[in-house]
Amino acid sequence: MTMRSPARRTHGRAARTAVGMIAAGLVASAALAGSAALAGASSAATMTLRTAADARGKDIGVALDPNRLGETAYRSIADTEFSLVVPENAMKWDATEPTQGTFTYTAGDQVAAYASSTGKELYGHTLVWHSQLPGWVSNLDGAALLAAEKSHITNLVTHFSGAVSSWDVVNEAFNDDGSRRQSIFQTKIGDSWIEQAFTTARAADPTAKLCINDYSTDAINAKSTAIYNLVKDFTARGIPIDCVGFQAHLILGQVPGDLQANLQRFADLGVDVRITELDIRMSTPSDATKLATQAANYASVVTACLAVSRCQGITIWGITDTYSWVPSTFPGQGAALVWDESYSPKPAYAAIVAALGGAPTPTPSVTPTPTASPTAPPASGCSVRYTSTQWNTGFTASITITNTAASPVTGWVLRWAYPSGQTVTQAWSSVTTQSGAIVTAANAAWNPTIAAHGGSVQFGLNGAYSGTNAAPTSFTLNGAACAVL
Ligand code: XIL
Numbered sequence: 072m073t074m075r076s077p078a079r080r081t082h083g084r085a086a087r088t089a090v091g092m093i094a095a096g097l098v099a100s101a102a103l104a105g106s107a108a109l110a111g112a113s114s115a116a117t118m119t120l121r122t123a124a125d126a127r128g129k130d131i132g133v134a135l136d137p138n139r140l141g142e143t144a145y146r147s148i149a150d151t152e153f154s155l156v157v158p159e160n161a162m163k164w165d166a167t168e169p170t171q172g173t174f175t176y177t178a179g180d181q182v183a184a185y186a187s188s189t190g191k192e193l194y195g196h197t198l199v200w201h202s203q204l205p206g207w208v209s210n211l212d213g214a215a216l217l218a219a220e221k222s223h224i225t226n227l228v229t230h231f232s233g234a235v236s237s238w239d240v241v242n243e244a245f246n247d248d249g250s251r252r253q254s255i256f257q258t259k260i261g262d263s264w265i266e267q268a269f270t271t272a273r274a275a276d277p278t279a280k281l282c283i284n285d286y287s288t289d290a291i292n293a294k295s296t297a298i299y300n301l302v303k304d305f306t307a308r309g310i311p312i313d314c315v316g317f318q319a320h321l322i323l324g325q326v327p328g329d330l331q332a333n334l335q336r337f338a339d340l341g342v343d344v345r346i347t348e349l350d351i352r353m354s355t356p357s358d359a360t361k362l363a364t365q366a367a368n369y370a371s372v373v374t375a376c377l378a379v380s381r382c383q384g385i386t387i388w389g390i391t392d393t394y395s396w397v398p399s400t401f402p403g404q405g406a407a408l409v410w411d412e413s414y415s416p417k418p419a420y421a422a423i424v425a426a427l428g429g430a431p432t433p434t435p436s437v438t439p440t441p442t443a444s445p446t447a448p449p450a451s452g453c454s455v456r457y458t459s460t461q462w463n464t465g466f467t468a469s470i471t472i473t474n475t476a477a478s479p480v481t482g483w484v485l486r487w488a489y490p491s492g493q494t495v496t497q498a499w500s501s502v503t504t505q506s507g508a509i510v511t512a513a514n515a516a517w518n519p520t521i522a523a524h525g526g527s528v529q530f531g532l533n534g535a536y537s538g539t540n541a542a543p544t545s546f547t548l549n550g551a552a553c554a555v556l
Contacts, residue, residue: 120152120409120420123429127377130192130384134159134348136394137181144414148390150189157194157347157386158182159396163203167227171207171219174226183234194386195235196347197284198224199268200242201254213259220256220264221271228275237280237383239316239347240272241265247287249297265301266310273311284316284347290327291336302340316347319372320388320397322404323353323361326368331375338381346376346385350407351419352397357406363496366422369409370497373426390414418496421465425499425533430460430467452476453553455485455546466493466540470512471529472548474521480549482519483528485512487543493536500530510543 124131132155139145149156160166161178168174186193199220211219228238244252244265251257256264265283272281283302288295298315305312315337317330327333334344351368353361376382389395393412398405409419424430452475459468474480485501488508495505501512512530521528546553 118424118429120423120427121154123424123427124154124384126429127427129376129382129427130155130345130386132157132192132194132347132384132386133390134196134386134388135182135185136389137161137178137185139390139394140181140185145390148410148414149185153191155192155194155384155386156182156186157196159196159389160203162195162227162231163197163200164208164223165203165205168223169205171205172222174230176230179231183231187234193231193235194347195227195231195238195279197239197242198227198272199240199256199264201252201256202243204255209255211259213261216255216259217264217267220260220268224268224271225275228272228279232276232279235276235279237282237314237345238272239284240268240281242284243286244283245285245288245294245297247292247294249293266305266308269305269311280313280343281311282314282316282343282345282347283312284318286318286320286348289317289319289321289330289333291329291333295333299337299340302337302342306340306342312342314343314345314383316345318348318388319346319350320348321351321368321372323351323368324364326351326371330372331378334375334379334382338379343381343383344379345383346372348388349385350388350395350397352401352404352407354403355398355405361406362418365406366418367497369419370422370426370499373423374499377427421467421533422497425467425497425531428499428531430469430531452551453480453546453548454556455548455553456556457487457542457546459540459542461536461540464535464537465496466534466536467531468534469529469531471527472521472546472553473525473527474523475525475554477523479523479526480521483514483521483548484550485546485548485553486510487546489534489543490541491536491539493534493540495532495534498530498532500528501532503530503532 120131131153133149133153135149135156136159140149158179161182166178167176183193208219246252251262269281272279283298285294285298288298302312302315317334337344349372351365353365373385376385387409389408391410391412391414392406392408395405395408397407409417409423411417454473454475456471457468459466470485472483472485487510489510495503495510498512500515500518502515503510503512518528544555546555
């Protein structure tokens with residue numbers, strides 16, 4: 072069952088493929104979005120991860136621990152910011168079948184009830200995995216293990232049928248070199264354990280999407296290629312498989328440059344793809360520079376998913392750094408999530424919203440910047456409208472270039488000077504750089520053309536300022552001055 076209206080799956084506009092990040096002057100505008108998340112979606116103008124993702128037809132998910140839902144901030148963010156939930160641990164084998172043949176669904180049902188009552192999609196994680204297995208599984212031989220695998224899958228998928236829309240059927244089945252992980256399933260059942268899992272899941276719920284999920288598969292590499300080959304093989308042999316999950320437990324500054332290409336090659340096989348467990352860890356403590364890089368990294372992942380129409384969305388592996396699995400798993404690392412330990416949104420929050428094409432509405436107030444320029448130069452072949460909203464130290468600007476000439480512009484570069492020391496921290500729908508006060512915004516790969524006789528392009532950016540945030544008063548398009556509207 073999907074909780075969404077069919078319209079959510081229609082991908083309206085062309086995917087935006089470029090987020091231009093400036094090389095220098097990345098400023099963490101930690102105040103950005105303020106407590107917008109905690110304030111909830113009380114105002115139609117409040118942009119959240121969810122409203123921004125909804126507008127792009129993508130899921131924005133979170134790994135949920137139902138035991139935390141009693142915490143006001145946790146609950147409020149979960150309620151407001153996400154359209155999909157996945158139980159972080161509640162549907163794993165040790166949680167659901169601690170004794171052979173005895174199924175406990177209490178925690179899983181809590182997550183399912185929460186998803187249902189809040190109108191969110193429910194993603195199932197995970198049916199067969201070498202980790203978080205109850206001890207009794209390790210005593211089984213090949214035939215008994217296969218029977219247990221099938222029984223476990225049948226029971227879970229049947230129990231949650233109608234509630235779970237997609238399952239991670241098999242998790243982490245491969246080694247980094249592309250060989251099969253020598254898990255108990257692999258060593259005692261053999262290669263067929265994966266296809267048996269998928270076939271069994273399909274029989275239990277023919278409508279749920281069935282996914283294979285793994286980590287370190289975000290780039291094109293031996294491991295992702297092994298899964299790619301598995302999908303090809305399954306498809307050729309009629310073994311059911313609908314989707315591939317890319318965990319994306321990433322390290323700061325190491326978003327693979329070929330993430331989008333990797334997602335696309337799987338999509339081209341005819342399966343859906345999804346970022347399933349996104350977090351971006353850094354050595355702790357964090358600082359403004361690291362958080363700015365992290366924001367850019369989150370935006371890159373979002374941008375890659377947006378660019379692939381079969382990418383269903385992005386799931387973040389938790390809400391607050393306080394409960395992230397990272398520090399206990401990777402000692403010395405942390406700060407990997409989007410909300411810090413006080414539930415304040417980190418710069419990644421605004422970066423994700425911006426990458427999704429929205430502008431987060433800051434709290435407590437939004438002050439429009441005056442945009443009219445009484446000294447606008449006479450109209451030439453172009454006009455520019457620059458508008459921005461600002462809060463204490465940050466702003467979001469929207470820039471529209473209109474081509475008033477009789478011939479189209481193919482390939483555009485818009486330049487302006489910031490009058491009061493503003494620095495661009497992030498841009499979208501353009502490739503934007505800054506040198507001193509001068510900002511140069513060039514077209515993204517997908518929007519090079521501005522049609523003649525009034526055609527326009529629009530792009531946006533986030534920036535930081537101190538003191539005043541005066542709008543630029545003149546712009547050049549490919550070297551020629553534009554009218555300022
Ligand atoms: C992690 C959870 O976040 C932790 O709470 C738990 O202790 C261990 O598992 N890949 C997966 C997830 O597929 O299920 C893991 O979740 C993180 C790595």
